[in-house]
Amino acid sequence: MAAQLQMHPAADASPAAAGTAAPGVARSPHRAGSRRDYVRLRTALLWLGPAIALITGVVVYPAVELVKASTGDYSLTGLRRGSVGAANFTQVLHHPAFATVTANTVIWVFAVVAVTIVIGLGLAQFLSKEFFGRKAVRWAVIVPWATSLIVTARLFTLALDYYHGVLNSLLTAAHIIDKPIDFLGNDSWTMPSMIAVGVFVSLPFTAYVLLAGLSSIPAEVYEAARMDGAGKWRTYWHVTLPLLRPALLVASVLNIIYVFNSFPIVYTLNDRNPGFAHDTSITFMYKLAFKSSEHSIGMSAAAGVINVALILIVVLVYLRSVKWKEI
Template sequence: MTQQVAAAPASSPEGAGAPRRRRRRGGRRGHLHPAVALLWLAPALSLIVGVVLFPAYKLFEASRGEFSITGLRRGDAGWRNYEQVLSHPMFTTVLWNTVVWVVAVVAITIVISLALAQLLVKDFPGRRIARWALIVPWAASVIITSQLFVLLYDYNFGMLNHLLKSLGLIDTSIDFLGSDAWIMPSMVAVGVFVSLPFTTFVFIAGLAAIPDDILEAATVDGASAWQRYRTVILPLLRPALMIAIVLNSIYVFNNFPIIYTLNDRNPGFGNDTLITFMYKLAFQSQERDVGMSAATGVINVLLILVVVLIYLRIVNWREETR
């Protein structure tokens, strides 16, 4: 009799259905209502629309417009602005300058930063001071840094020419900012100087994440220092290396202050990149064509997107985010 009474609640419909109702309520608890989810995403979506999508739309709209010399829109130009930019007599030179500028700065920065990172992860007296000193070019304004190098490169009073003469390396001053043979290397040197801090600290973080037992195992197996670096350290630094390459490429590609500050004394577009070419088309050329400048801006955006897509293809982002 007691066993029958105890078994009754377990076999009743109400007792059997209660756990199922609890499971259904628990399942619904894991999902947000679409309106609630949209409310949480509203600030981020507003920021994306206001800072990214709307300016991109206005840039594309301006690239298909015809403007007066004062910047007033006079009508629709269709694709004529793009045709004028692509057929501009200096566009090929500017595009080549952009490629040389980005590739040279990024490549030299990566090589030097790898060496600096290897040094700064070692334990030696004054390491903290050395790391702090490395941050200074990153913390300073790019405009101020560029103007400082203008003074260092000066033909008549620059410290660099004075130092080279004192060492007996040159007899006459070098026109670092006025000679076509020297202006690009001079700008690349400033670009590398400004890019070193970020890239070096990215590699320091990557090196710190490598387990010591892996390096010890390679040493026990008889690997030399170069073999450990080539077969162990570099493959494990691949994520940090890819981040440094892509972010530096985007940053250097869009760098306006260095090119404009060091190259402002030279007429024409012979030493410009796309970013300064775009600015001069709107404000300093004879045409002062806002539409052509906007079309150049759209081309800049498309080139950056190509770099990002190449990066995503290399790192196989779809497989990593599954």
């Protein structure tokens, strides 16, 4: 009995020891899972690392420096002399040309994007049809997109010239006008001319995005519409356009961003005109830093921050209006 009694503590200690060891055994799969998660995370970072580094260097770092510059005071040589807080933003918002530049930007972006989408939709419909030389026409449409914007804008500057422009020569020879039109110097013609060039360079991208959307619509959908007795226009409005919504969304959003930031076209076509009468927000920033009497890098940076905010607001309002989450 004594021997048995002496064995009870040992017997009691054994479950306790087992109970102590049990958590360790239970944690082993957890440790293995953590190890696997760590390996997966490391593998993902190895693949995503270059992209993250590129985004950090090209997007994040310049954005941080832009915000920092918008609150600073700089010399003509670019040396930071200190912080001025929100004074640069106040000066930009109270600038005499700010209202004009904002109105120009709204007109420029809305007109170019709207006209580009409408014409691009028709061009995409045309390019989706079978006809002789379709491949050559598709290659010709993409040329303005492949060409540098500076080169394209400079060519249009020559074509729209008052004295030696091709367009004035053709219109005069055809007796459509009696005397040349100053397309780039007359206040009534400068913005329409800029919009026309903006539409020209935006059409290839838009047409190809919409062409891709048209190509992705199954032929069975059109066959079902024909079997239901739908005509061409009814099929277009109730079948084609609804199924094109994703492509239209991509084309619209990207065009809004591109047109907002289109510096070469606006500056090249408008560089002969003094002041800010025909400038948009992107050229307004440049002139504040290098061309105007202010010569203020801080104000230019503040205008840049405001420009980014405007782009985000416009895009978010557009996405909300089209209910993009339902697409």
